[in-house]
Amino acid sequence: MTSHVESQFMVISNSAEVIAIRRIAKEMAHNIGFDECTREEISLVVSELASNIIKHAQRGIITLTPVCSEQCDGLMIEAEDDGEGFNEFTAMKDGFSTSGTLGMGLGAINRLMDEFDILAREELSGTRIVCKRWLNDNSNHGQHCPLDFGIFSRPKQSEVVNGDSFIIKHIRGASLVGVIDGVGHGVLAHQAANVARHYVEQHCESSLLDIFKGVDRACHSTRGVVMALAVFDWTKGSFRYASVGNIEVSVFNNSREKSKFIVRRGIVGKHAPSPVITENEWHSGDSLALHSDGISTHWHWQDFTHLNNYPAQVIAEAIYHAAQKEHDDATIVIVK
Numbered sequence: 001m002t003s004h005v006e007s008q009f010m011v012i013s014n015s016a017e018v019i020a021i022r023r024i025a026k027e028m029a030h031n032i033g034f035d036e037c038t039r040e041e042i043s044l045v046v047s048e049l050a051s052n053i054i055k056h057a058q059r060g061i062i063t064l065t066p067v068c069s070e071q072c073d074g075l076m077i078e079a080e081d082d083g084e085g086f087n088e089f090t091a092m093k094d095g096f097s098t099s100g101t102l103g104m105g106l107g108a109i110n111r112l113m114d115e116f117d118i119l120a121r122e123e124l125s126g127t128r129i130v131c132k133r134w135l136n137d138n139s140n141h142g143q144h145c146p147l148d149f150g151i152f153s154r155p156k157q158s159e160v161v162n163g164d165s166f167i168i169k170h171i172r173g174a175s176l177v178g179v180i181d182g183v184g185h186g187v188l189a190h191q192a193a194n195v196a197r198h199y200v201e202q203h204c205e206s207s208l209l210d211i212f213k214g215v216d217r218a219c220h221s222t223r224g225v226v227m228a229l230a231v232f233d234w235t236k237g238s239f240r241y242a243s244v245g246n247i248e249v250s251v252f253n254n255s256r257e258k259s260k261f262i263v264r265r266g267i268v269g270k271h272a273p274s275p276v277i278t279e280n281e282w283h284s285g286d287s288l289a290l291h292s293d294g295i296s297t298h299w300h301w302q303d304f305t306h307l308n309n310y311p312a313q314v315i316a317e318a319i320y321h322a323a324q325k326e327h328d329d330a331t332i333v334i335v336k
Ligand SMILES: [Mn+2]
Pocket: 181, 184, 292, 293, 294, 328, 329
């Protein structure tokens, strides 16, 4: 059992701390009972997450916690950044680099860990990544997600808090992906988006219809949100989609752009109409983009085909840089 192994956290702001947390993770994995190969994988994941914190936000926290479920022990790794890097508009105007971005790490982490969720932080802005590796894979934990995800999210220029939110959560062989935009911007928008994101996270195993109904109730005393959710079944070759309000969605496959999704007008939290749930085809090579209105609709998949073989994160950042509006919170999620 892991009861004798204590949880540890470390503030990450330089490469010496990346090396230090990597070493701590390896030692903790050893104490939990992971074999040498898995210890290497865990330390790779921790080092990717820590390096990403420095690249994207300059500063953040990595927490390592021994966990146990009914039958097995495991290790939970949490990475939180304060998102301050996302506020620096001038830095972002320099363009983006296709090497060593968050994307390389996210793809690898997704393959190496049994559970992997990416969430907007409740505080101000920033990202929280939670992943787990179990000691003995059982049927619940054995599957690995075949999808790759990219995310870019930052507040309106001059705001400290982000009125947008997002979620990527793996649930028993499926991934729930969502973009949430709190009405307006600033603290009240942030609060509404947080309430919605929190509800979705807590009820991710409910039907999309029930989730929307629940968020409508939960957000009643807030400004309300617009929201789009997609659920990808890892084995089925399809995804379910539901949306209320103006979150943009489009799917691209080999030069073909498909964007016929039914959108309901309304604000979730203000007696929104129920969304129409659609089941959509999903083929290998498809890419999906979900974004808030802080990214203009004047971009085309055709202009990004040279990035087809890059990680989803690179595509998310490229589209963001091409189409972002400084006067609104902006969030884009790419799934491929
Ligand atoms: Mn907006």
